Amino acid sequence: MADTRAPDSTRRSERSRRAIYEAALALVGETGYAKTTIEGIAARAGVGKQTIYRWWPSKGAVLLEAFLDLGDQAARAAAEDAVPEGETAYEIPDTGDLEADLKLVLRATVDEMNNPRYEVPYRALAAEGIVNAELGAEFTAKLLEPQLQLYVKRLRAAQDAGGVRQGIDLRTALELLTGPVAHRWLLRTLPLTHAYADAVVEYALYGLAPRR
Known part of the structure; x- marks a missing residue:
């Protein structure tokens, strides 16, 4: 007997x-953000462009949601202890050793x-967010701020354990860690390496003055 059930619209969507x-x-990876269009995305995905406009107001909004989904995939992989090399779910462990x-x-x-899988769309969103205030605010709220709050949580735990002095502004403290990395990444004039990341942590935790 033929199956007369209607197609599952949720699964199709x-x-x-x-x-x-x-x-x-x-x-975005192949042609860059400027040359990426809603029409091109629709053709590549095999859908009508009205389908895209029904769900998103712009190509920037599409890219942001796609990038967030990419992060969700990494988080799910991390939960299964199967994060591919070079990918992270942005969880900060608490082993008791803050450094x-x-x-x-x-x-x-x-x-x-x-x-490149992350860098190209990340740069596109960062750049577009500067000129598109609405997208920039959404980019910050949905992507950057949740990541930054993980640093606040870890630093607060270290503070409670006596590893970070009381009274400091944790937001400023986390910016000492994340700001230099973002700055070097944006400028692309110097290599972004593990050694650099380690130095940033050491400078942030122990300062520049000679140690006694």
């Missing part, structure tokens, strides 16, 4: 959405920033 994610990330924990996460961040 999810397939289309995932195809659009993959198309957006691929096109080691921060070096571990900053090294993983460096690997991700040097990985």
